[in-house]
Amino acid sequence: MEGQEVIIILSMLDLPMLETSPVIYTQENIMKFNVPDMSCGHCKATIETAIKSVDETAKIEIDLASKTVDITSAVNAGDFAEALESSGYPSTALAG
Numbered sequence: 549m550e551g552q553e554v555i556i557i558l559s560m561l562d563l564p565m566l567e568t569s570p571v572i573y574t575q576e577n578i579m580k581f582n583v584p585d586m587s588c589g590h591c592k593a594t595i596e597t598a599i600k601s602v603d604e605t606a607k608i609e610i611d612l613a614s615k616t617v618d619i620t621s622a623v624n625a626g627d628f629a630e631a632l633e634s635s636g637y638p639s640t641a642l643a644g
């Protein structure tokens with residue numbers, strides 16, 4: 549009797565989690581950063597490596613002329629900003 553009750557309670561808890569977790573964790577956002585110290589292809593490679601260390605599947609677009617980095621990922625912008633900073637490239641988040 550007690551064992552059956554535990555199984556019923558667990559299955560009630562599991563169902564909503566299975567339905568909601570894919571929605572929460574696969575939501576991707578496009579984040580824009582200004583990286584003022586980025587000036588050449590070597591900087592670009594270092595920045596790409598830093599971003600990939602946070603999210604291997606992130607989509608990255610780097611424009612050296614405007615010193616902007618666009619990242620498409622489900623990971624928070626703050627995590628990328630931290631990785632950029634620790635690889636020597638402080639950044640500012642840009643709107644849109």
Ligand SMILES: [Cu+2]
Nearest residue numbers: 587588590591
């Ligand atoms: Cu450089």
